[in-house]
Amino acid sequence: MIHCELLVVGAGAAGISAAVSAWKAGCHSILLADRAVQPGGILPQCLHEGFGIATFGKELTGPEYAAKLSESLQRTDILYYPETEVLSIAHEKTAVISRRGALDQVGFEKLLLATGSREKxxxxxxxxxxxxxxxxxxxxxxxxxxxxxxxxxxxxxxxxxxxxxxxxxxxxxxxxxxxxxxxxxxxxxxxxxxxxxxxxxxxxxxxxxxxxxxxxxxxxxxxxxxxxxxxxxxxxxxxxxxxxxxxGLIPERELVRGLGDPDWLYSVGNCRQIYDIVDSAVAEAEQITRKALSL
Ligand SMILES: Cc1cc2nc3c(=O)[nH]c(=O)nc-3n(C[C@H](O)[C@H](O)[C@H](O)COP(=O)(O)OP(=O)(O)OC[C@H]3O[C@@H](n4cnc5c(N)ncnc54)[C@H](O)[C@@H]3O)c2cc1C
CATH class of the missing domain: 3.50.50.60 (FAD/NAD(P)-binding domain)
Structure with a gap:
């Protein structure tokens, strides 16, 4: 069983930003898990420009924005697990993960759900x-x-x-x-x-x-x-x-269905509400993370 203070599920824009801002705030026991091979969530497939105007003052493509997020992640020692699906989350503050074909358990103090959205x-x-x-x-x-x-x-x-x-x-x-x-x-x-x-x-x-x-x-x-x-x-x-x-898109919240509203669970990004602009998803994810850590 792996133990961490903060488990972040989903390494899209919201999940990476949340994990990095938690790390900057002094939380150095973070596991960031995503089932995809590369970080960035939806961004790597969005080849068009239109990302990052508020944050970087210029229009980036999705992959360019994802690369910037990836760089910020690499400047930390956050434990990042790609190709890792979180299968379930229990009230006992444990999660079951599937990582490269093997099942494992993660114990955590707080959980940030950043699982994005799915399409209708x-x-x-x-x-x-x-x-x-x-x-x-x-x-x-x-x-x-x-x-x-x-x-x-x-x-x-x-x-x-x-x-x-x-x-x-x-x-x-x-x-x-x-x-x-x-x-x-x-x-x-x-x-x-x-x-x-x-x-x-x-x-x-x-x-x-x-x-x-x-x-x-x-x-x-x-x-x-x-x-x-x-x-x-x-x-x-x-x-x-x-x-x-x-x-349209629907927030992806299957993992936490039936858990109620425990005080250790926070949601960021599109799994919380659908954001048209990635900068807004990131800004709010950072804000929610600070709130989560101060409790
Ligand atoms: C087609 C499209 C075009 C867009 N164009 C623009 C634009 O021009 N400008 C702009 O500013 N914004 C744009 N946006 C909005 C912006 O891209 C999103 O708001 C933002 O990227 C959402 O980030 P997220 O981290 O919440 O979700 P996502 O990027 O969806 O990330 C969620 C991550 O969670 C992972 N995950 C889910 N479930 C699990 C699980 N059980 N275990 C492990 N991992 C899991 C997924 O693999 C994924 O990597 C666009 C969005 C879309 C869909």
Whole structure:
């Protein structure tokens, strides 16, 4: 069994910042665990610029921001375990971890949950029809294109005009794909204005407001969808070979479900609330960490 004063679960922007600020505040018994191979959470797959304006005064890409976090981690002696999944957390202030194929137990005094978020999938939406190949969430698509260099399809329809939807629409366009349209149920795009200008306007991607997908068609591979105008009720069939679901993120809190609200547990970053701007997630993670340590 491993013992530490502070266990931080998740080495994304929030987890690393929390661990480093705890270390700077004098807590030198910290274990930072993440199931991923590299630190940074969602950041390494976000190749676009737009990170770090408040913190660094200039726009960085996701990997550049992750590299800065990584450097700050390396300047400490925090015990960092990559490829380590935290499987469960118990009231007795112990956690079960799986590290490179072996199970172990960690005893801790305080725990900072920094497990990020997960995406809403098509299963969460009232969409009829089949569930063939060719349907991805925006984050999955981003990871497959940017990190795994996969070719996901040619004629792309995107559901949702939040930041994820707009950024992935531009990514597909830069890959030479045909983005048929971004569909948005509201009367206005839901992401940041700068992403609308840089992604939708600059790439001349059609956006259809007050419109949603009601049915998926295809066996084996998706061949089209039915869309509906929410004002007129008018339906239309649109052929496509790829459908991207970009309808939002949900804080990832499975690990602490059923634990209640013990005084040793704190949450930072997207598992606490969804942050559109990484600088805000980091600033608040540092603040919460200071509070956690002063108790
Ligand atoms: C597509 C996209 C584009 C964005 N664009 C911008 C932008 O342009 N500018 C900007 O400022 N912000 C942007 N953001 C927001 C910003 O990236 C996030 O707010 C921030 O990175 C969230 O950090 P986090 O540490 O909370 O979560 P994450 O980065 O998701 O990190 C969570 C970590 O927890 C780990 N984990 C989860 N469960 C476990 C477990 N059981 N055991 C071990 N490890 C676990 C995961 O592997 C992951 O590494 C964007 C976000 C997304 C999704």
């Amino acid at each position: 999938t098509i299963g969460a939406l009232p969409i009829a029809g089949t569930r063939p190949a060719g349907i991805f969430t925006a984050g999955q698509a981003q990871e497959r294109i940017n990190l795994l260099h996969q070719d996901l399809g040619q004629n792309i329809l995107i559901l949702g005009s939040g930041d994820l939807g707009m950024i992935i629409a531009r990514r597909f366009t830069l890959e030479g794909k045909h983005v048929i349209a971004v569909l948005e149920q509201n009367a206005h795009y839901s992401g940041m204005a700068r992403n609308y200008h840089r992604c939708i306007e600059a790439c001349r991607i059609p956006i259809r407001f007050r419109t949603t997908v009601t049915e998926v068609h295809g066996t084996g591979r998706i061949c089209g969808v039915t869309i509906r105008n929410l004002e007129t009720g008018e339906r239309e069939q649109i052929p496509c070979d790829t459908l991207i679901i970009a309808v």
